[in-house]
Amino acid sequence: MTNRTSTPAETVEPRPTVDPRPREHVRPVARTFLAVLWRDVFTTARRPASFLVQVIVQPLLLFFVFGKVLGEAGYTHHGFGATLLPGVMAFNALLVSLQNTAMPLIMDFSWSGEIEDRLLAPLPGPLVAVAKLVFGTLCGLFAGLVMAPLGFLVLGTTGWPLTAWPGVLLVLLLGSATGAGIGLALGTVVPPERISVTFSLVLAPLTFTGSVQYPWSSLGHLRWFQVISAANPLTYISEGLRAATLPHLRTIPLWTDTLVLLFALTVAAAIGIKGFMARAVG
Numbered sequence: 001m002t003n004r005t006s007t008p009a010e011t012v013e014p015r016p017t018v019d020p021r022p023r024e025h026v027r028p029v030a031r032t033f034l035a036v037l038w039r040d041v042f043t044t045a046r047r048p049a050s051f052l053v054q055v056i057v058q059p060l061l062l063f064f065v066f067g068k069v070l071g072e073a074g075y076t077h078h079g080f081g082a083t084l085l086p087g088v089m090a091f092n093a094l095l096v097s098l099q100n101t102a103m104p105l106i107m108d109f110s111w112s113g114e115i116e117d118r119l120l121a122p123l124p125g126p127l128v129a130v131a132k133l134v135f136g137t138l139c140g141l142f143a144g145l146v147m148a149p150l151g152f153l154v155l156g157t158t159g160w161p162l163t164a165w166p167g168v169l170l171v172l173l174l175g176s177a178t179g180a181g182i183g184l185a186l187g188t189v190v191p192p193e194r195i196s197v198t199f200s201l202v203l204a205p206l207t208f209t210g211s212v213q214y215p216w217s218s219l220g221h222l223r224w225f226q227v228i229s230a231a232n233p234l235t236y237i238s239e240g241l242r243a244a245t246l247p248h249l250r251t252i253p254l255w256t257d258t259l260v261l262l263f264a265l266t267v268a269a270a271i272g273i274k275g276f277m278a279r280a281v282g
Contacts, residue, residue: 028122029122029123029124029127032121032122032123033123033127033130033131035121036118036121036123036128036131037131037134037135040104040131040132040135041135041138044100044139051139054096054099055092055096055142055143055146056146056150058092058095059088059091059092059147059150060150060154062084062088062091062212063084063085063088063150063151063154063155064154066080066084066213067080067081067084067151067154067155068154068155081151081155081156081157082155082157082245082246083213083214083215083242083246083249084151084155084212084213085147085148085151085152085155085157085245086238086241086242086244086245086246087210087211087212087213087214087238087241087242088147088151088212089144089145089147089148089151089172089241090144090171090172090175090210090212090234090237090238090240090241091207091210091212091234091238092140092143092144092147093140093141093143093144093172093175093176093179093237094140094175094176094178094179094182094206094210094233094234094237095140095143095179095203095206095207096139096140096142096143096144096176096179097136097137097139097140097141097143097175097176097177097178097179097180097183098136098140098179098180098182098183098186099183100135100136100139100140100180100183101132101133101135101136101179101180101181101183101184101187102182102183102184102186102187102195102199103183103187104132104187105132105183105184105187105188105276106187106192106195109187109188109192109279110192115128115280118131119280125276125277125280126273126276126277128276128280129184129188129272129273129276129277130273132180132184132276133177133180133181133184133269133272134180135180136176136179136180136183136184137173137176137177137179137180138176139176139180140172140175140176140177140179140180141172141173141176143176144172144175144176145172148160148168160245164244164245166244167240167241167243167244167245167254168241168244168245170240170244170258171237171240171241171244171254171257171258171261172237172241174237174240174258174261174262174265175233175234175236175237175240175261177265177269178233178237178261178264178265178268179233181264181265181267181268181269181271181272182202182233182268182272183272184268184269184272184273184275184276185268185271185272185275186198186199186202187272188272188275188276188278188279189271189272189275205232206232206234207234209225209228209229209231209232209234209235210229210232210233210234210235210237210238211229211232211234211235211238211239212234212238215239215242215249215250215251216229216230216235216238216239216251216252217250217251217252233260233261233264235252236252236256236257236260236261236264237257237261239251239252239257240252240254240257240258240261243257
């Protein structure tokens, strides 16, 4: 006679089911976000002349005056054009992204009232601000990239190797996003009646302390001005582009430029989104 030992039946735990509702919620938000972003892109594409004038004229004059006129007059050395090109690309990316984020926000919040339509869309308020930031970043990225062929043509410098372009794209993307973040902060924090004065007070120091026409390391004999330039995000865009394209030149390391730009982008975007929500609620 054999004894049968009975084992308790194993209980099978039901598998947790994934709630499809979050995914169903994300899709319409993503579609609305892209629609809001596309509205800005489409509006700019309808008036390409004014946008291209904003992108091309000023940096083209910088190329011509600093790269050609001063060079032929003997005031700059032969390789100055190679140093100037990354600085002008950085300047154009930051300036265009800042302006194309701040100025539409000022108009939307003051007299056009278009921001009310955007806030009524099925999209969280902070994402409306992020859409503005992304649009400004795209404008700045285009403005920086279009300067490369123009610079090669006007300055007569040689093209960059393919290995330099990943670093160029990374720095331009972060620099454009930083400029858009600064524009978002200015467009929401500064009152509309003071924006022209604020632009004058902000853009001039940004331009002339951003190491656009010279490497930051060349300011060693002007230590006080070098310290001031180190507080300017434009310096790290200029130096990051030079580190990617001119490895023989003494520049701020690319990893340092990347970290500083990430920090500047985070701070500017946080201030800008907070100011945007305060204006939207008000």
